[in-house]
Amino acid sequence: MKLPVILTEGEDGYIVAEIPVLPGCISQGKTKEEALANIKEAAELCLESMEEEGWILSKGCCNVLGDRYQFVVAN
Numbered sequence: 001m002k003l004p005v006i007l008t009e010g011e012d013g014y015i016v017a018e019i020p021v022l023p024g025c026i027s028q029g030k031t032k033e034e035a036l037a038n039i040k041e042a043a044e045l046c047l048e049s050m051e052e053e054g055w056i057l058s059k060g061c062c063n064v065l066g067d068r069y070q071f072v073v074a075n
Contacts, residue, residue, distance in 0.1 A: 005039055005073050007032060022046045036073070 003019050010016045014028040017039035027042040029035030 003043060005036065007035060007073055019043055019046075022050075 003021060006018045006020060008016045008018075010028060014030060015032050015035040016026065016028045017035040018027075019025045019039060019042075022043060025039070025042055025046045027035065027038035029038050
């Protein structure tokens with residue numbers, strides 16, 4: 001399953017990473033690589049929490065925790 005990642009430059013010079021299909025799933029890093037590693041970890045935690053809280057996740061997003069996810073940087 002592919003999850004889109006949007007990268008933007010923050011005001012402080014850090015790279016901000018966001019997954020728009022997971023509301024509130026945002027992270028950052030000093031480099032693009034660090035931001036992507038951090039957003040991957042954040043997404044895994046968001047998905048785990050959402051499942052535990054009983055959220056209904058759309059089929060187009062990520063309906064089964066435990067699947068392997070591919071993070072795709074959106075241009």
